[in-house]
Amino acid sequence: MTLHLDNLRVRRLGECRYDSPFSEMLSTKQTSPHYVAEGDRVLLEDTVSMLAEHSLPSGEAPSFEAAGPRRKIYFDPAQVTAGIVTCGGLCPGLNNVIRGLVKELSVHYKVKRVLGFRNGLQGLTAEHRHDTIELTPERVRDIHSAGGTILGSSRGGQDADEMVDSLVLRGVDVMFVIGGDGGMRAATLLSEAIRARGLDIAVIGVPKTIDNDLPFTDQSFGFQSAFARATDFISAVSVEAAASPNGVGIVKLMGRHSGFIASYATLAANSADIVLIPEIPFALGGADGLLAHVEQHVRAKGFVVIVLAEGAGQDLLDERGLPQQNGRGTDASGNIKLGNIGELLKERITAHLTAVGLAPTMRYIDPSYAVRSIAANAYDSVYCLRLAHAAVHAAMAGRTEAAVARWRRRFVHVPLPLMTSRRNQVDPDGDLWMSVLETTCQPAEFGSAPARERVRTGFC
Numbered sequence: 001m002t003l004h005l006d007n008l009r010v011r012r013l014g015e016c017r018y019d020s021p022f023s024e025m026l027s028t029k030q031t032s033p034h035y036v037a038e039g040d041r042v043l044l045e046d047t048v049s050m051l052a053e054h055s056l057p058s059g060e061a062p063s064f065e066a067a068g069p070r071r072k073i074y075f076d077p078a079q080v081t082a083g084i085v086t087c088g089g090l091c092p093g094l095n096n097v098i099r100g101l102v103k104e105l106s107v108h109y110k111v112k113r114v115l116g117f118r119n120g121l122q123g124l125t126a127e128h129r130h131d132t133i134e135l136t137p138e139r140v141r142d143i144h145s146a147g148g149t150i151l152g153s154s155r156g157g158q159d160a161d162e163m164v165d166s167l168v169l170r171g172v173d174v175m176f177v178i179g180g181d182g183g184m185r186a187a188t189l190l191s192e193a194i195r196a197r198g199l200d201i202a203v204i205g206v207p208k209t210i211d212n213d214l215p216f217t218d219q220s221f222g223f224q225s226a227f228a229r230a231t232d233f234i235s236a237v238s239v240e241a242a243a244s245p246n247g248v249g250i251v252k253l254m255g256r257h258s259g260f261i262a263s264y265a266t267l268a269a270n271s272a273d274i275v276l277i278p279e280i281p282f283a284l285g286g287a288d289g290l291l292a293h294v295e296q297h298v299r300a301k302g303f304v305v306i307v308l309a310e311g312a313g314q315d316l317l318d319e320r321g322l323p324q325q326n327g328r329g330t331d332a333s334g335n336i337k338l339g340n341i342g343e344l345l346k347e348r349i350t351a352h353l354t355a356v357g358l359a360p361t362m363r364y365i366d367p368s369y370a371v372r373s374i375a376a377n378a379y380d381s382v383y384c385l386r387l388a389h390a391a392v393h394a395a396m397a398g399r400t401e402a403a404v405a406r407w408r409r410r411f412v413h414v415p416l417p418l419m420t421s422r423r424n425q426v427d428p429d430g431d432l433w434m435s436v437l438e439t440t441c442q443p444a445e446f447g448s449a450p451a452r453e454r455v456r457t458g459f460c
């Protein structure tokens, strides 16, 4: 879909009539390489050729509204109750975002009250809507040093109208939804239900996911902490495999549909020979297949290290129809349940190497939740705080049905439906994957795997 300026405009609840606590500070600020002034916009595209394709005057080129404080705001802070919810899988930095929101709302805007809804969107059901946490600066003072979320999280669907009822009954004026693609979809439906009832409630999404599979954001928060942790496991199997006869090190990392964690952790560890991601199908057998390459590595240097994203090679499991290894159906949120490709590879590589007289020493690690349950690293901590500030400024200025995101290093407002309009994936023709190939020296494809769909947008 080609995006036009009108697709990127963010909805406003109404005219901003109240002075913002930042009015004075903003009076002299202008756009610079380090600041985007209020009213300025950030271009969607950043190459000369992409801009030339539109041949539009710069004011009409597709662009995002810049995030940040406004001189005038929509809500009277003294009357505002804010709500916060965290939903979906855990992600480093959730507590940092909660803390950042609470402090910005309380310290600078001095809002009346901040409520934390518990256990994800379940907390907005009729049954749980009164079981909230009063979020004060004191309550959140130390939460950022821990992983997880003090509010709890969950998967599973809720009725949008029931959630709106909860906001109305609890007097919420601005609602912050911290979630991944599922959470952003739910926030979109929530906003639509609010609009349908003509209510004056702002909904702002803060995109989170370790998989980095959300579009229109340079990288999602927590991703960097997660792949840094994953790097430790690659280094561990690399050491183990190198020290073992016919060593085979395999690390299976999270990444349901996108291989960003696997790719970045591989580049950081710089010790893997092969990376397998959901975006690039691979064949096991044949002269150019994965098994032949594994054998070549073991013969040539005595060991091999493989990094595997959990969503890779799912077609191979389908073909074999193994009930214990295949995924079955979807989870409560509708996410596909994956088969265990790690177990399949372990089994097939062991059988192949044994058959050719190279009985392997298998070193297999599935760090699973260990990469996402940790606290945010220093980079993500800063990033989470700045996203939280942007989210509060957006909500107080009456922006709604929008997410805050970092785009080309600037903070921007993205219309919520766009956040789920496509999936961010590693582009097999992009420069990230090229760096992976340069690092591992693996072939662009293993064997004659099924044709892949062309990835239309890879942002990293």
Ligand SMILES: Nc1ncnc2c1ncn2[C@@H]1O[C@H](COP(=O)(O)OP(=O)(O)O)[C@@H](O)[C@H]1O
Pocket: 087, 088, 089, 120, 121, 122, 154, 155, 156, 157, 158, 179, 180, 181, 182, 183, 184, 185, 186, 189, 208, 209, 332, 333, 334, 335
């Ligand atoms: N299509 C959808 N419509 C409404 N709610 C959804 C939708 N997809 C997900 N949700 C809700 O959003 C929440 C988070 O979604 P989930 O996919 O579990 O995690 P994430 O937000 O991390 O992607 C869940 O409570 C889920 O029910």
Ligand SMILES: O=P(O)(O)OC[C@H]1O[C@](O)(COP(=O)(O)O)[C@@H](O)[C@@H]1O
Pocket: 088, 089, 090, 155, 180, 181, 182, 208, 209, 210, 211, 254, 255, 256, 310, 331, 372
């Ligand atoms: O928490 P669960 O249900 O075990 O799900 C695991 C999934 O969560 C993730 O960590 C992140 O997914 P979300 O961003 O959708 O929360 C995936 O990488 C992984 O497949």
Ligand SMILES: [Mg+2]
Pocket: 088, 180, 181, 182, 209
């Ligand atoms: Mg998701």
